[in-house]
Amino acid sequence: MKIMNCPLNGPRNISEFVWGGEVRTMPDPNGCTTEEWADYVFLENNTAGIVREWWCHVPTSFWFIAERNTVTDEIIRTYPAGEVFKTRVDFAPRPKTQEGTR
Amino acid sequence: MAAVNALQPTDRLRRSFVYRILQANGAVFEEINGGAVAMRFGASTESEVAKARRLGLADLSPLPRTGFKGVGTVDWLTAQGLTIGPDSNRAYRQSGGELAARLAPTEVLLLDSLSGDGALIERLNGAWGWSTETPRKPIGYPMPRADSHCWFAVTGEQAPAMFAKICGVDLRPNKFPEGAIAQTSVARINGIVIRQATALPSYYLLADSASAEYLWHGVMDAMLEFDGGPVGLAAVRELSSGV
Numbered sequence: 001m002k003i004m005n006c007p008l009n010g011p012r013n014i015s016e017f018v019w020g021g022e023v024r025t026m027p028d029p030n031g032c033t034t035e036e037w038a039d040y041v042f043l044e045n046n047t048a049g050i051v052r053e054w055w056c057h058v059p060t061s062f063w064f065i066a067e068r069n070t071v072t073d074e075i076i077r078t079y080p081a082g083e084v085f086k087t088r089v090d091f092a093p094r095p096k097t098q099e100g101t102r
Numbered sequence: 103m104a105a106v107n108a109l110q111p112t113d114r115l116r117r118s119f120v121y122r123i124l125q126a127n128g129a130v131f132e133e134i135n136g137g138a139v140a141m142r143f144g145a146s147t148e149s150e151v152a153k154a155r156r157l158g159l160a161d162l163s164p165l166p167r168t169g170f171k172g173v174g175t176v177d178w179l180t181a182q183g184l185t186i187g188p189d190s191n192r193a194y195r196q197s198g199g200e201l202a203a204r205l206a207p208t209e210v211l212l213l214d215s216l217s218g219d220g221a222l223i224e225r226l227n228g229a230w231g232w233s234t235e236t237p238r239k240p241i242g243y244p245m246p247r248a249d250s251h252c253w254f255a256v257t258g259e260q261a262p263a264m265f266a267k268i269c270g271v272d273l274r275p276n277k278f279p280e281g282a283i284a285q286t287s288v289a290r291i292n293g294i295v296i297r298q299a300t301a302l303p304s305y306y307l308l309a310d311s312a313s314a315e316y317l318w319h320g321v322m323d324a325m326l327e328f329d330g331g332p333v334g335l336a337a338v339r340e341l342s343s344g345v
Binding site: 001008009010012013015016057058059060062 | 190191205206270271284285286287292293294
């Protein structure tokens with residue numbers, strides 16, 4: 001079986017992992033257009049080559065980042081998300097008039 | 103068969119997730135901390151310890167356990183007097199025999215000692231609370247595990263060979279030292295495997311409580327070819343006392 005190296009748990013069978021999509025910068029959900037949000041949520045670049053993706057080790061629910069070559073399906077590197085996301089991201093609060101419509 | 107007046111799991115509010123299976127196997131129950139624990143399975147203590155030394159499966163689910171999680175968790179637990187080392191996926195033994203299993207940098211699973219008195223866990227639950235200062239000091243939050251996870255012990259020389267059939271991680275003693283933790287797939291469900299500090303290979307196995315009966319049957323099935331079987335807490339205590 002293919003083996004993936006989890007930054008928390010070490011090498012594990014690939015069946016213990018699920019893919020979580022490309023690592024992208026999240027647009028401000030209150031400030032972006034519907035098209036930008038739909039693009040962020042639903043659309044993938046589908047790059048042929050080295051991509052940076054979210055992966056989850058399911059038994060621990062540990063999300064991390066993997067660099068993978070989509071042409072050869074070779075996993076180049078895995079590392080904790082903290083290497084990329086070092087600070088908390090705060091978006092502007094929703095306007096008060098829309099509070100009840102969530 | 104158990105004696106007519108013997109304690110039955112249904113006599114107590116806290117009972118194991120697999121108590122029906124234990125009853126069907128002729129378990130003799132004793133009360134520990136308000137729960138009915140399977141202490142032995144009718145045979146003599148010597149023969150049950152001998153079985154546990156070869157390959158045994160014990161249910162420890164009624165014994166106390168809990169967890170704490172979140173930023174500041176380890177600092178707070180250390181301030182409460184616990185000894186927790188820097189490595190994740192390691193279990194750190196406490197002075198009272200409890201295990202503090204560090205599952206991640208900010209998550210600790212606490213398993214009571216085999217006496218099951220729950221004193222440390224009770225003290226921590228009593229001590230935990232948000233402070234009134236602002237901004238609030240991060241101390242993590244409780245993560246109760248008594249109802250979410252079943253707790254089994256797999257004991258004996260054949261345990262690594264048995265695990266090799268149902269788990270992808272190499273649990274042989276030379277590869278998986280005392281106190282090591284593997285959070286992985288066991289019999290196709292997510293489980294936490296912790297190697298106990300005992301001379302013989304012995305492991306705690308925790309998994310989703312809703313799958314406890316499935317897991318018990320799955321492990322028991324994998325144990326058949328090694329002539330393994332159910333053992334009680336008394337035998338597990340006997341093995342652990344030889345540390």
